[in-house]
Amino acid sequence: MIDPDVNPVHFSDIGARLRAYRLGKGLTPDALAKKLGVSRAALYRAEKGEIRKIETLTRVADELGISLPSLMGVGVEYVSTATAFFERMRQLEEGCQQVIGLFSPISYLLTSDEYDNMLRQVLKESIPDGTDLDGEASRAVDTMIEILLARKKTFRLRRPLIVSLVSSADLEPFLLHGLVGRHDLPADTIKQRRHMARHEAEYIVELIRDQPIGIQIGIVREPVPATSFQIFRQTNRSVLAISPYRLGEQPNVRLGVALITSAPEAMSLHEEIAARLWGEALKGAEAVAHLEATIAKYGI
Structure with missing residues (x-):
């Protein structure tokens, strides 16, 4: 789990980046949800910033072809x-x-x-x-x-x-x-x-x-x-x-x-x-x- 007290992360910003990169790949929400093996509702929550597990973020980054630091907004995006x-x-x-x-x-x-x-x-x-x-x-x-x-x-x-x-x-x-x-x-x-x-x-x-x-x-x-x-x-x-x-x-x-x-x-x-x-x-x-x-x- 990501602990926001130890490593402050703006989860809403991560969700916003997820949406931007999904659009950049030309993927509909349903298409990306299917690739990730999650429901459309789960992907919607992720794009709203309701995502906490590093494992999930890593899978999303891999599927979108970006680095985990870019998705999280660490350093240069x-x-x-x-x-x-x-x-x-x-x-x-x-x-x-x-x-x-x-x-x-x-x-x-x-x-x-x-x-x-x-x-x-x-x-x-x-x-x-x-x-x-x-x-x-x-x-x-x-x-x-x-x-x-x-x-x-x-x-x-x-x-x-x-x-x-x-x-x-x-x-x-x-x-x-x-x-x-x-x-x-x-x-x-x-x-x-x-x-x-x-x-x-x-x-x-x-x-x-x-x-x-x-x-x-x-x-x-x-x-x-x-x-x-x-x-x-x-x-x-x-x-x-x-x-x-x-x-x-x-x-x-x-x-x-x-x-x-x-x-x-x-x-x-x-x-x-x-x-x-x-x-x-x-x-x-x-x-x-x-x-x-x-x-x-x-x-x-």
Whole structure:
């Protein structure tokens, strides 16, 4: 048995990770319960955090193809699917007071509803031809969209503070090429997607101009890290997520390993990066003027 007095463990967090990794594997609750030889009700309780035996946790980790430390949240949590990663983001956002992040090209949480309508199609067209004969990749996209919509709904209901760093260098190709999953699309489709990209950029301009309570946006002009990162500040801790996944122009939701950790050194280093980028970022009227000039130059 796990003794929470000797080894303090947040069982609800373990259950949340279990759910995220199950989704990442494309397994239904019934399918995973059958593989584990337990009832659907038992798996439901496990995903709610009602799990105490190391033996059970070990079996779950083995079946999901992850390490026991990752499932328990010890050290660095490695997430090898975009579906699992976005579910972990949803879980972390549910309990945070502030989100600080460098997103490419813009924070999904701050996108328009129209963006959601196009994103599903873009992610599906990014699947290479002939690689989804059983429809698994397409189903994974549908699951991801459901998770993303749940994230945005929770954000709008809870309204945590958000500091969004937008890279100007990432925004330029987004406007130039449009919201596309690949570049061999018909000319009319590419034109439509470029209009969509312009709409999103203008949506960000309006957010900066209107200055909604709790939303801060900075436009970064210097080179930024190739991977995005988010810092989730919660009541009793902060969590860092580093991601190779992208939802904008030429999205990547197929390959990569994301990292989630509360390690002090990793937190401190990324807090310093965020503070530096924020300090040098354009804000307010300067950010609006820069974005409007960028839209006029690269948009359709």
